[in-house]
Amino acid sequence: MAEPGELLVIGYGNPGRGDDGLGPEFARRLADQAVPGVRVEIDYQLTVDHALAVAEAGRVLFVDAAMGLDKPCKLARLSPDHGAALDSHSLSPEAVLALAELLYGQRPEGSLLAIGGERFGEVSEGLSPAAERNLDLGQAMFRAWLADNPAAPPRI
Amino acid sequence: MGEPRLIEISPVTRVEGHGKVTIHLNDRNEVDEARLHIVEFRGFERFIRGRLLWEVPVIVQRLCGICPVSHHLAAAKAMDMIVGVDVLPPTAEKMRRLMHYGQVMQSHVLHFFHLAAPDLLFGFGAPAERRNIFEVIRENPELGRRAVAMRRFGQEIIEATAGKKIHGTGAVPGGINRNLDIATRDRLLAQVEEMLLWAQDALALARGYTLDHADLVANFAAFPSNHMALARAGDGALDLYHGQLRAIDAGGGTIFEGVDYRRYHDLLVEDVRPWSYMKFPFIRDLGPEAGWYRVGPLARMNVAAFIDTPLADAAHRDMKAATGGRPNNTALANHWARMIEVLHCVEKIRDLLHDTDLQGTDLIATGERRREGIGVIEAPRGNLIHHYEVDEHDQVTFCNLIVSTTHNNEGMNRAVKDVAVRYLGGQERISEGMLNHVEVAIRAFDPCLSCATHALGQMPLQVELIDAGGRVIDSRTRNG
Structure with missing residues (x-):
């Protein structure tokens, strides 16, 4: 169970698909830092069960790889999408937020950090040099964002 | 932070394999042919070659974010065989x-x-x-x-x-x-x-x-089809983790049973067709026309003699009674x-x-080292085969996988055609309802295009209607 005000960070993607592993790698590095008030989850994709974890969190930051960004990375607020098409096994972050609201009556603040990659699709491990650079910038962007929006430390 | 806004990310175009259905009409606007095409990213077999046998059960999970555990276990079973462990x-x-x-x-x-x-x-x-x-x-x-x-x-x-x-x-x-x-x-x-x-x-x-x-x-x-699944050795019970291969025909007659799954390549042939990336397996003795089969939950219900847990066994008997004890050859009963x-x-x-x-x-456990390992389990979507060879340095030199969605390739194509004939024949436009009927037919098999195509796991779908002259007269796309 999350603490009120806790920040849940979900990094998702497949580390076996080159730069699609940006989200999990971001989350792995963040977990290593053990930041107070920040809980980290890593997964291949978002599914319905993330709605419960999201509902329990005070805030949630989704971290995913992206292509076609006009910047190395972007961080922006999300709104729940109650009309999201659900024709596949995985969900968009907006749909997860909508499910958290619909199922549990919770509407935590949701944001998305999108980090640009360039090598997708091939079965390969490791990030491209461009993705590595963008990941560093994404981490810096996250730190600045967290400084402006500090996570509440867990209650003892 | 400012007002909420969206960042546009295109996961489908980014890493997805996707399904495409083409429906070919004749000059009377009747459905002549319907095909499910899989557009894929390749490379897994190449990726796995040279890997150490110990790391294979972990690496294969990167095939698929939908059922990584199935690949983990099938690979581990294959590696059990290589390290000489049978029990x-x-x-x-x-x-x-x-x-x-x-x-x-x-x-x-x-x-x-x-x-x-x-x-x-x-x-x-x-x-x-x-x-x-x-x-x-x-x-x-x-x-x-x-x-x-x-x-x-x-x-x-x-x-x-x-x-x-x-x-x-x-x-x-x-x-x-x-x-x-x-x-x-x-x-x-x-x-x-x-x-x-x-x-x-x-x-x-x-x-x-x-x-x-x-x-x-x-x-x-x-439509009638053959069905194949693992069944427990000795009594034919449903066994999702281990067993022997059993196949039955549409009327319930046995095609083969009690077969050691390490002989799968004696029984099954993986056919290639020029218009599809995905192979079409069939039972060797029956040939490609009569030998295709379905796998998955309903095939398992058809193949299993009984279930060894009481509540599920009662449900299994109840289901069998609905078809008079004969195999259920529908798609929707999969649910x-x-x-x-x-x-x-x-x-x-x-x-x-x-x-x-x-x-x-x-x-x-430990045992005497072998060069070849084959692991088979019943994954959520059906039978899953992992086959490897390793050299004296413990490095993988050969890899062949047959995933559930590939086993079901012919069945899915026939399901799409059946629905197309019934709901799209005589039409020149693809409505939302028609698109969904095609999707429902495919979804009944719960395909994981991710596995079958070695890409991530959504199911974006494009349907094209093609007239007798080969002209695309309508197209409709839905992304996952």
Whole structure:
């Protein structure tokens, strides 16, 4: 169970698909830092069960790889999408937020950090040099964002 | 932060394989041919060559974010063979089984509640804005909360047995690398009775739908076929983790049974067709026309002599009675079969949690090294075959996988054609309803294009209508 005000960070993607592993790698590095008030989850994709974890969190930051960004990375607020098409096994972050609201009556603040990659699709491990650079910038962007929006430390 | 806004990310164009259906009309605008094409990313076999056998059960999980545990276990079974282990220590086999039942359960729950429920509750022709999980939850929020809780229960089991949700390491060549601690066991036991009740409710829902819509089920993408699955050695019981290959024909006659799965390549041929990336397996002795078969939950119900857990066995007998004991050759009854398997998995999970072998400390067996390993399990979507060869340096030199979606390739193509003939013939436009009928037929097989194509796991779909002159007269696309 999350603490009120806790920040849940979900990094998702497949580390076996080159730069699609940006989200999990971001989350792995963040977990290593053990930041107070920040809980980290890593997964291949978002599914319905993330709605419960999201509902329990005070805030949630989704971290995913992206292509076609006009910047190395972007961080922006999300709104729940109650009309999201659900024709596949995985969900968009907006749909997860909508499910958290619909199922549990919770509407935590949701944001998305999108980090640009360039090598997708091939079965390969490791990030491209461009993705590595963008990941560093994404981490810096996250730190600045967290400084402006500090996570509440867990209650003892 | 400013006002909420969206960042546009294009996951589909980014890493997805995707499905494309082409429907060819003749000069009378009747459906001549319908084909499901899979556009894929290749490279897994190349990726796996040169890897050390010890790391294969972990690496193969990168094939697929939808059912990584299935690949983990199938690869581990193949590696058991390579390290010369034919019988695992009881703790190892039971931990692996627990992992597998948790995986199958949560996968089936996701498919039933998330993907199928909107179609079943609101009808295939309902408007897209109504036919989604949000509407299901608005009408029955408790159902939605149960589905999430059941998913989470399955995930907790996977985490407890595999070590973590993503890239688990639990199964290793020759055994398992952990047992189940008492605290985790008790946490899971505290939930299992409730899961059992919910599984029975879900089964009642799927059964009720199938029987209440008997005409639709009997006529929607329904056609005779062969069925293949593992069955337990000796008594033919449903066994999702281990067994012998059994195949039956559409009338229930035995094609083969009691076959060691390490002989799969003697029995099955992987046919190649120029218009599809995905192969078309068939039973060698019957040839490509008569030898294609279906796998998956319904095929397993058809193949199994019985189920060795009481509630699921009663449900299995009930289902068999609905077809007079003959094989069920429909597509939509797969939903009923899935929920019988969910109940079976929860019963098995409960039994295993009460088994003290899970706290045993004999975790790994050893044996005499072999060059070749074949592992087969019944994954949520059906039979899954992993086949490897390794050299004297423990490096993989050969890899062949037949995943469930590939086994079902011919069945899915026939299902698409059946629906196309019934709902699209004589049309020059593809309506939302038509598109969804095609999707429902494909979805009944719960294909994981990710596995079949070695790309990530959504199911974006494009349908093209092609006239007798080869001209595309309409096209409609839905992204996952």
